[in-house]
Amino acid sequence: MIRFEKVTKIYSDETIVLQDVSFEIKEGEFVSIVGKSGAGKTTLVRLIMGLEVPTSGQVFFQGKNVNEIDSSEMQKIRRKVGGIYQDYKLLPNKTVYENVAYIMEVEGKEKEEIESEVPKVLEIIGLKEKFNNFPKELSGGEQQRLAIARALINQPDIIIADEPTGNLDPYNSYEVISLLEKVNRAGKTVVLSTHDREIINKLGKRVITVENGKIIRDEAEGRFII
């Protein structure tokens, strides 16, 4: 599903963030990318989303070279990805309901489908009572749950979660990870980038460890060892 081929990323100030990185993520996998802050985890995620262009090497998403496709094709790919971020990236001027509905509207879904699906997902995620609230009126945990609802609503092929528990307390972190596991059990691919040792060790799934821009370990049932 995702393939990195000898990817190197060097920023304009000559900082080498990734060096000759190659790996593949197959459909239905739950892969954690771990490493210290600044190890290159976020750059990996940004490369998958087409937000960065590799200095050399190639990134493939469902067989397409991410950096060779045009802007409108990239937008279509992004609709197949459910993104969850540390800073939530919610739309501040839209209500809870509208934040989730927006994703379906972008996809061009029918009004009736939106009106039936959005409340269901918000109920599952525990935000049914907050339909008309704006993101700033929610707690950190609620905002992250809303981000997850938004990531799931279009039943994407893959969920990419970049430090999704970074701003959450242990209880909310556990809830978020449980949700991701549930999504993975339903057959979706999940890519989780984190530096939370406890979470990784509990998961018992594939772990790619990044250090100084290089992959130093890639284990099928890995642990957080740095």
Added chain:
Amino acid sequence: MTRDMLTNFKRIFNFALNDFGRNKGISIAAIFVLVVTIMLVTGLVFFHGMAGYLTAQIQDKIDITAYFKDGSAEEDILNVKSQILNLSPNIKNVEYVSKNQALTSFSEKHKNDTALSDALQEVGNNPFLPSLNITTTGAPQQYEEISNILQTSDFSKLIDKVDFSQKKDTIEKVYSITSNVNMFGVALSAILILLAILVVFNTIKLGIENSKEEISTMRLVGASDWFVRGPFIIQGIFYGFTAFVICILISGFFAFFISPKISVVLPGFDMFNYFLTNLWIFVLIQLGFGIAVGTISAFFVVKKYLDI
């Protein structure tokens, strides 16, 4: 338009409507700046109308008078009048003033001035000469040209004098003032409009810059260019339209209430009537300016943030 396009348009319109209402501070600031700008342009249109009226009034009052020799036959003078009318396309009007008309007009004008009336009585007969008053369509060179023709043509033997040279300086002065006022008006308008566009552009830019993160999130979840850009552009149209409604009302009230005062300074110029007669021009300028500046600003500012 396909059904999908219509659905998308409806959604984009609703997003714009929601954002317009929810970002009240930005909306009010943008509308306020647009109102000030449009009123400035409207003021220039009013100024242009008044300056045009004033120029026409002054030019109407400038004429060349050809005085005929005492005893010239009216038939000959009227013959000269018709010849003058054919002299040049720049001649607007030729008015014949007979000896008696000149006396009547003078007496009427100075009926309260006893010294002049006494002096006229003293002379005994009618001292005025019959004349032709000639007005042209514009520039002072035309007056000079006509004055020269009058003095060199076949009928010059009937003419006693042409009083152009005394008026020459005044004519040139008035012409120079009116053409300077026009040039100054155009230059001032161009500068003010440019400044106004920059102010509106920057206000809208500040508003959209607040939404920079929002735009990047929209791109991140796969929204197409138009899905992101559309609501901002439609908001630009809302700003322009709201500003237009406010401005047309202000202009109407302003023209209605200030009209009597302007008439004192500029007799014969009815500002409210000018506004009503040129209403479509005011509507086009205000609506066109408001919407164009609002929309184009939004288009270019959002474009900057779409590239992710």
